[in-house]
Every structure is written in C-alpha cells, then in structure tokens.
Amino acid sequence: MKVEFLFWEGCPSYPEARELLEAVLTEHGLEQPIDVIEVLTQHDAVRLAFPGSPTIRIDGRDVDEAGALSPPSLTCRVYRLPDGRPSPVPSRQQLEEALP
C-alpha cells in the first residue's frame, strides 16, 4: 500500500491531518511509511494535481474523490464531515473508508 500526504505550508491544517492519518494507520495495524510531499509553487500544484492542502492519497486514490476534482491550487482544501459541516481536514471516517 502506498500512502501519500501532500501539503502546502500556507494552510495550517496539515499537522492535524497528518497526525490523524498516522493515528488511523496505526489503529488499523498498518505500519506504513507515509510519503510526505510539500507543494511549494503553483507549478508544483499543477504537476502533482494538487487541489489543496492537505491532500491524502492511498494507492493513488484521493480519500475525498469529489474534492480531488477541484483545480490545482495553493489553497486550503475543504472537506465535509459526516454531519455536513465544512472542515479543513478529512474526517476519521473518510480516512478509514479509503483504506484497502
């Protein structure tokens, strides 16, 4: 399994998202290294198809496939929690559902 964590430092949500991702992987017994990629420029965002920070892909698949369709941009990404509230980080449920 390949886990990618892409972030842009201009958005403050990435430490929380990475911590949540690590916790979910650990809880599921997946001692998986995370490929952490910092996106520095708009050129990088386009090259990496980065729709906002943070973006998490498991085996190449975005944990929020609808959000992955947004244009590449150095911005904070909007996730939706199970109750519909907006959030700058994905929900635990989204991460768990993305696991193989």
Place this chain on the structure above:
Amino acid sequence: MSVIETAPAFDLPGVDRRNHSLAEYADAPVLVLVQSCNHCPYVLAWEDRINELQRQYAGQGVRIVAISSNDADAYPADSFEAMVEHAREATYVIDYLYDESQIVARALGAERTPEAFVFDADRALVYHGAVDDNRNEADVTAHYLRDAIEAALAGETPPVADTAPVGCTVKWRS
C-alpha cells in the same frame, strides 16, 4: 505586518451591490471588521458564528462587516460574483465587502481569514484575532470576539485583547 490601531477609512462595494464606507457605520458603538473570503474552510467553519453574533448584537447597534481582499484572478472562488452568491447561500446578515485593491487588508495588517478586528465607539482597536478558540463550535471554551464586543459595549477593556487568528492566508496579488 503590524496590526492597525484605529479603523481604516474604506469605501467598498458590498454584496448588496451598494458601496459601504466607514462613515456609514459612524453610529455603531462597536464596529467589527472581519477579514474573510469564500473558499477557506476555516471561514466556512466560523461564518455561522459570526453571523449569529451580528443577529445577537444588532439591537445594540453593533455592526459586523466581513471584507474579502483575496486575489480573485488566482482564486476565482473569491470573485465578487462568487461573494454575492456565497452571502446568499450562507444567509449573511453581516455586510460583505470586496476589497479588490487589497488596500484595506494591508491597512488592517490582516494575514488570515477569518481574522477579527474590533473597534470601539472612538474606532480604536480593542481586540484583534480569532473568533474563538476552536473551529468546532461544540469544543469552544473561550469566546474572544463575543467577549470583546461585550466589553466594548460596556466601555471596558476586553479580557483578551489579542489572539493568533487561525485560518487561511490572505491571497495577495503578486
């Protein structure tokens, strides 16, 4: 960038398609300017609370004004027309103004969205920073903005005058 000490002059178009100036709010005993935008998840998390504060304190003359200064060329979701649509969808009761030149954001010394600036009746800054201490409303323990409004209405110094705003960066034009 340092934060402003008195309210900046402005005359900006609002989502109601009227211009709004600092002078228009002269009768408000407390004026709150909130650096904001459409696309930021932190704004989306806090905007209902900001809107609710306006409803709560409207009777006492408090005015809360959101201002978006983001570069809409780089971030089309923050265009003026998108602001009009967002304010309608989010049922804003606050004024929502477009600072296309970014002059007001620079004057305020704003860096994040959302970022609140509370001015008293003399338009002196009495609070700057976050709305409260948690983007999840159920977990809030400190109501910085509400407490600052209450203090300013009472002619007192807010218990907390400055906090670090948590949110997206203002999207400056290059």
